[in-house]
Amino acid sequence: MATKNGNGDLVQAGQRFTGHGPEWKDANLSPREASIATAWVEQKIDKRSMLTNKDRVEDVRDAMWQLEKDGEILVHRVADVHQPVEAKTLYGWTKRIPTTQLWHHKSCGQCGNIPGYPVSLLWLMNKMGISYLDETDQTSCTAWNYHGSGIGNIESLAAVFLRNFHQAYVSAKAQGLPAGHFYPLVHCGTSFGNYKEVRGYLIHSAKLRESVKKILGKLGRLVDGKLLIPEEVVHYSEWVHVMRSRIKNYQEIDVSGVRATIHPACHVYKMVPEDVIYDDEVLDGNRVAVSTGVIQALGAQVIDYKTWYDCCGFGFRHIISEREFTRSFAIDRKIKVAVEEAKADVMIGHDTGCITTLDKNQWIGKAAGKGYELPVMADCQFAALACGAHPYKIVQTHWHASPIEQLMEKIGIDWRAKKAEFEAYLKEVEAGRQDQLYDPRLRITGGPGFKPIKREVIPPPPAQA
Amino acid sequence: MSHAAASRVQDFIGDPVSEKPPVARAKLEEIFQDIQQDLRFDHELNGCLNCGICTATCPAAHYYDFSPREIVQLLWTENLEGIYDAMQEKIWSCAQCYTCAARCPFGNSPGGLVMLMREVAIKHQMQSAKDVLRPFSRVMLKLISTGNQLAPDMITPDHFADWGPNISKVDAPLKVLRKAIPMATLNTTATAWEVNLKTSVELYTIWEMTGVLSQLEGIDENLFDVITDIMDEKREDWKDFIEDQDNDD
Numbered sequence: 001m002a003t004k005n006g007n008g009d010l011v012q013a014g015q016r017f018t019g020h021g022p023e024w025k026d027a028n029l030s031p032r033e034a035s036i037a038t039a040w041v042e043q044k045i046d047k048r049s050m051l052t053n054k055d056r057v058e059d060v061r062d063a064m065w066q067l068e069k070d071g072e073i074l075v076h077r078v079a080d081v082h083q084p085v086e087a088k089t090l091y092g093w094t095k096r097i098p099t100t101q102l103w104h105h106k107s108c109g110q111c112g113n114i115p116g117y118p119v120s121l122l123w124l125m126n127k128m129g130i131s132y133l134d135e136t137d138q139t140s141c142t143a144w145n146y147h148g149s150g151i152g153n154i155e156s157l158a159a160v161f162l163r164n165f166h167q168a169y170v171s172a173k174a175q176g177l178p179a180g181h182f183y184p185l186v187h188c189g190t191s192f193g194n195y196k197e198v199r200g201y202l203i204h205s206a207k208l209r210e211s212v213k214k215i216l217g218k219l220g221r222l223v224d225g226k227l228l229i230p231e232e233v234v235h236y237s238e239w240v241h242v243m244r245s246r247i248k249n250y251q252e253i254d255v256s257g258v259r260a261t262i263h264p265a266c267h268v269y270k271m272v273p274e275d276v277i278y279d280d281e282v283l284d285g286n287r288v289a290v291s292t293g294v295i296q297a298l299g300a301q302v303i304d305y306k307t308w309y310d311c312c313g314f315g316f317r318h319i320i321s322e323r324e325f326t327r328s329f330a331i332d333r334k335i336k337v338a339v340e341e342a343k344a345d346v347m348i349g350h351d352t353g354c355i356t357t358l359d360k361n362q363w364i365g366k367a368a369g370k371g372y373e374l375p376v377m378a379d380c381q382f383a384a385l386a387c388g389a390h391p392y393k394i395v396q397t398h399w400h401a402s403p404i405e406q407l408m409e410k411i412g413i414d415w416r417a418k419k420a421e422f423e424a425y426l427k428e429v430e431a432g433r434q435d436q437l438y439d440p441r442l443r444i445t446g447g448p449g450f451k452p453i454k455r456e457v458i459p460p461p462p463a464q465a
Numbered sequence: 466m467s468h469a470a471a472s473r474v475q476d477f478i479g480d481p482v483s484e485k486p487p488v489a490r491a492k493l494e495e496i497f498q499d500i501q502q503d504l505r506f507d508h509e510l511n512g513c514l515n516c517g518i519c520t521a522t523c524p525a526a527h528y529y530d531f532s533p534r535e536i537v538q539l540l541w542t543e544n545l546e547g548i549y550d551a552m553q554e555k556i557w558s559c560a561q562c563y564t565c566a567a568r569c570p571f572g573n574s575p576g577g578l579v580m581l582m583r584e585v586a587i588k589h590q591m592q593s594a595k596d597v598l599r600p601f602s603r604v605m606l607k608l609i610s611t612g613n614q615l616a617p618d619m620i621t622p623d624h625f626a627d628w629g630p631n632i633s634k635v636d637a638p639l640k641v642l643r644k645a646i647p648m649a650t651l652n653t654t655a656t657a658w659e660v661n662l663k664t665s666v667e668l669y670t671i672w673e674m675t676g677v678l679s680q681l682e683g684i685d686e687n688l689f690d691v692i693t694d695i696m697d698e699k700r701e702d703w704k705d706f707i708e709d710q711d712n713d714d
Contacts, residue, residue, distance in 0.1 A: 106657070106658055107657075108613040108614045108615045108616075108657040108658075109614070109615050109657070110657075111650075111651050111657035111658045112613065112616050112617050112619070112620070112656075113617070113657075115646045115648070115651050118648060118651070119646060119647060122648060134648060134649075134650055135650070135661075136658065136659045136660060136661040136664070137663060137664050138612075138660075138664060139612030139660070139668050140612060140614050140657070142608060142612075144608075144615075145604055145605060145608045146580070147561040147580065148601055148604065149587075149598050149604070149605060150580065150584045150586065150587050150594070151598075151605055151609075151677060151680050151681060151684070152584075152675075152677055153584055153676065153680075154503070154504065154505060155675040155676075156671055156672065156675035156676075159671045159674070159675060160668070160671060163667060163668075163671065167664075201504065201505065201508075204508075207504065208504060214674070215670070215671055218670060218674070219667050219670060219671075221667075266562040266564060267562075267563065269567075270562065270564055271563050271566070271567075273567055309522070309564070310564075311562035311564060313524060314560070314562075315525075315560035315562075316560070316561050317557065317597070317601055320601055320603070320604055321600035323627060325525070325560070327627065328528060329524050333524070333527075360629075360632075361628070362629075363627075363628065363629025363630075363631065364627040364628070364629065392635070393647065394647070396646065397634075398634040398642075399632075399633060399634075400631075400634075401628055401629055401631040401632060419635070425645065426635070426637050426642075426645055429641055429644050434644055434645065434647070434652075435647050436647050436649050437647045437648055438648075440649030443649050443650050444661065445661075446661065446663055447661045447663035447664075447703075447706065448661075448662050448706050
């Protein structure tokens with residue numbers, strides 16, 4: 001049966017969608033013309049021009065240097081002693097990534113729930129002889145709670161940021177070393193995004209600086225009476241990215257048969273996007289380079305998938321109290337696509353909430369006939385596995401609910417044997433004999449339990465069980 | 466429409482047939498002014514042509530009656546009734562991914578604006594905020610009292626039954642598994658990492674000086690009481706430590 005469309009033309013039933021209003025007219029474009037007409041959509045959706053076609057973009061560091069010149073603030077510099085490696089950000093600006101003398105600013109979600117994430121990172125650093133400090137005098141960024149609940153405000157976020165970074169600045173004094181010796185390396189993606197956003201507001205708002213200065217003054221955390229602001233806010237994935245060639249030098253396991261999908265984290269590259277690393281050699285510079293870069297360097301196949309841009313579904317509040325949303329989004333928009341479309345062996349991430357969400361929300365899918373199984377882990381965990389780290393003692397894969405064992409079998413790791421080794425090691429632990437990646441006394445830099453210790457050499461990598 | 470009904474619509478927001486007391490115009494203006502006065506407001510709202518690219522890419526819009534475009538429009542047009550209405554439920558749908566902000570051609574941050582609205586919902590002690598945040602209180606307790614937002618002892622099958630049987634694939638007591646992590650700061654169960662007493666005490670000063678404790682008191686008085694007890698205890702410990710140090714000197 002034929003009906004008339006908006007042009008008054010007869011259209012056969014089932015021939016095409018005719019649900020437009022009466023004003024609709026068929027453009028009658030040829031396929032080539034249609035392609036030209038819609039090319040911008042593809043460009044907008046899939047290319048980084050989505051982020052670059054904007055006005056009013058500024059490099060906040062210019063204003064930061066000016067504030068320092070005006071005597072308003074002091075900048076904690078990435079110095080030569082930190083052996084920085086330069087990387088290019090979205091607009092081609094240079095970002096200096098410190099590669100040694102690093103102060104680990106931990107993630108509460110990683111440490112509480114995915115401990116193999118930070119352990120793998122420290123293990124890689126030990127392998128490469130990188131100097132670092134992992135200490136107790138730090139809070140989380142508090143931004144997970146803030147984004148989830150609204151409890152907190154710009155002043156509290158800024159004060160927490162500057163307090164933690166000030167501690168990073170002075171922490172080496174406990175070892176008899178000068179201030180500024182260690183440079184903060186932020187583990188969590190939300191901390192990374194939040195700190196960069198807050199840094200921008202601190203630099204732009206004299207009022208915010210004034211109110212936060214009162215707080216930091218009361219805490220004794222000003223330097224020469226000034227607020228201390230970091231030259232760069234650096235995420236651990238950026239360190240992994242600039243070190244990827246060196247990490248490859250330690251590779252022991254061939255991962256070329258692995259099909260890896262990457263989940264770029266929203267708070268890593270959508271918050272303050274102008275600060276994010278893009279590399280022309282990584283997916284033609286059209287995607288954020290971190291994680292993809294190291295996975296490619298290790299020789300795995302990075303497989304694209306259509307929902308790469310989507311978030312994981314974490315939602316901050318939702319992961320705790322409205323998980324119907326979290327798991328539906330995680331399964332339908334990420335896991336299902338990675339499994340069915342990309343035929344992935346693993347999904348690699350670089351943020352706390354994403355790894356948790358994507359890893360933990362697969363089992364429940366069975367209730368809806370969506371029993372997808374996809375190993376999920378962080379880039380540094382994958383790198384550590386490829387470099388021969390123990391899958392339980394170091395990568396701590398037993399905390400992952402997703403089937404990491406499938407991936408281990410694919411790359412030739414006898415996980416059953418490794419698990420048995422770890423279970424035997426637990427007996428040692430129960431007897432009080434546990435291995436550490438560094439001298440545990442260094443973790444306390446002040447307050448109860450502090451004893452000055454001069455650290456002279458980096459401990460060797462732990463013996464493999 | 467009667468004159469009384471017309472005035473009610475002009476002056477108040479509320480269901481005209483409901484018994485609930487209406488919200489006065491002055492209150493609506495106060496709420497909007499609180500949102501607008503945040504220093505972030507002018508950075509996060511620059512204009513809007515209703516293109517809807519934010520909503521097209523919004524994860525929450527897939528599942529909820531929520532649209533970042535609508536949030537921006539309400540604020541941009543200063544629609545006080547609509548703003549108040551959105552603060553009852555819609556703002557709590559946002560997943561805070563900032564995809565909207567990354568995509569907006571105007572450089573708006575709908576996700577950031579939602580945060581300003583959430584803060585103001587808490588400041589005004591809206592019942593909707595109290596209801597929404599009740600299940601989140603475990604995180605708030607942990608964060609405000611310890612500085613960590615998540616701890617190993619929070620991840621239990623009771624609380625996360627939908628995560629399945631593999632929360633830990635090695636059968637051993639949590640304490641032993643945590644001690645087997647070769648980072649000394651992580652050999653803990655009640656916090657994600659070992660937190661220095663000095664750190665906690667400094668954090669409490671930040672909470673007090675930035676009004677966070679007042680926010681908490683307004684939204685959950687019981688939780689506030691529990692947290693202030695913990696704070697008092699730790700401050701006492703810190704005082705004792707300082708006195709011991711002085712005596713040693």
